[in-house]
Amino acid sequence: MSSAPRVPAFDASELNELKQKLVTACHILDREGITDGYGHVSVRLPGAAAFLTIANVSPGCATLERLIMQDLEGNYLGGANTPPNEWPIHACVMKVRPDVTSVCHTHSLWSTLFSVLPMKLRPLHHYGNFLPAGGPPIYQGAGLVRTVERGDALAAALGDAAVVLMRAHGDTVVGDSIEQVVQRTIRLAKIGELAHLALLHGEPDYLKAEELEIFRADSKFPARGWEYYVSRLGPRS
Numbered sequence: 091m092s093s094a095p096r097v098p099a100f101d102a103s104e105l106n107e108l109k110q111k112l113v114t115a116c117h118i119l120d121r122e123g124i125t126d127g128y129g130h131v132s133v134r135l136p137g138a139a140a141f142l143t144i145a146n147v148s149p150g151c152a153t154l155e156r157l158i159m160q161d162l163e164g165n166y167l168g169g170a171n172t173p174p175n176e177w178p179i180h181a182c183v184m185k186v187r188p189d190v191t192s193v194c195h196t197h198s199l200w201s202t203l204f205s206v207l208p209m210k211l212r213p214l215h216h217y218g219n220f221l222p223a224g225g226p227p228i229y230q231g232a233g234l235v236r237t238v239e240r241g242d243a244l245a246a247a248l249g250d251a252a253v254v255l256m257r258a259h260g261d262t263v264v265g266d267s268i269e270q271v272v273q274r275t276i277r278l279a280k281i282g283e284l285a286h287l288a289l290l291h292g293e294p295d296y297l298k299a300e301e302l303e304i305f306r307a308d309s310k311f312p313a314r315g316w317e318y319y320v321s322r323l324g325p326r327s
């Protein structure tokens with residue numbers, strides 16, 4: 091029998107590094123033009139059924155004081171008590187995906203574009219090696235994901251994938267770290283832009299499943315990408 095996992099207090103110093111990384115992740119997504127006034131990143135608390143995310147604030151305006159801690163039912167556990175509108179995205183995905191540490195939801199231009207086009211967003215560069223050869227699934231539900239019912243439907247559409255596009259809305263991306271989910275979200279946008287350009291010239295020579303496997307095997311942890319994106323952050327007042 092395992093005992094219930096301990097949830098650290100919001101102000102516990104052991105969370106300082108994770109909180110700072112979450113704020114940095116939000117600023118990177120803003121700096122890279124992925125988010126506008128909306129979108130959020132979350133991180134699961136190690137070993138606990140709870141997560142940290144930003145408290146109904148634009149990612150570009152995120153600060154340590156504007157984070158919130160919630161459990162996977164959405165109950166408030168600490169921090170600024172204004173949950174983001176679409177908190178069920180994080181809670182519902184983490185509930186059914188114990189392998190997921192971090193979740194990112196954005197209204198990315200490129201994800202939204204391919205959520206409504208007749209063709210799928212299929213990988214055509216090795217940056218897309220976390221996508222299936224046939225392209226990511228698409229959540230068809232209308233409306234913001236403000237209820238657990240919609241969150242569960244989104245998580246079902248995601249399945250065991252790393253990405254689900256959300257029709258006429260944006261995307262949800264998952265990963266095993268904040269660094270990975272941020273890099274995946276940025277790369278997803280790059281793949282969208284590249285696919286859009288390629289499609290202007292006819293049918294692209296997309297990567298095949300076995301080729302994606304080879305690129306996956308060659309991939310390393312994206313620490314270098316994270317350092318690069320941090321280096322591009324200017325001073326924020």
Ligand SMILES: [Zn+2]
Nearest residue numbers: 176196197260
């Ligand atoms: Zn949204």
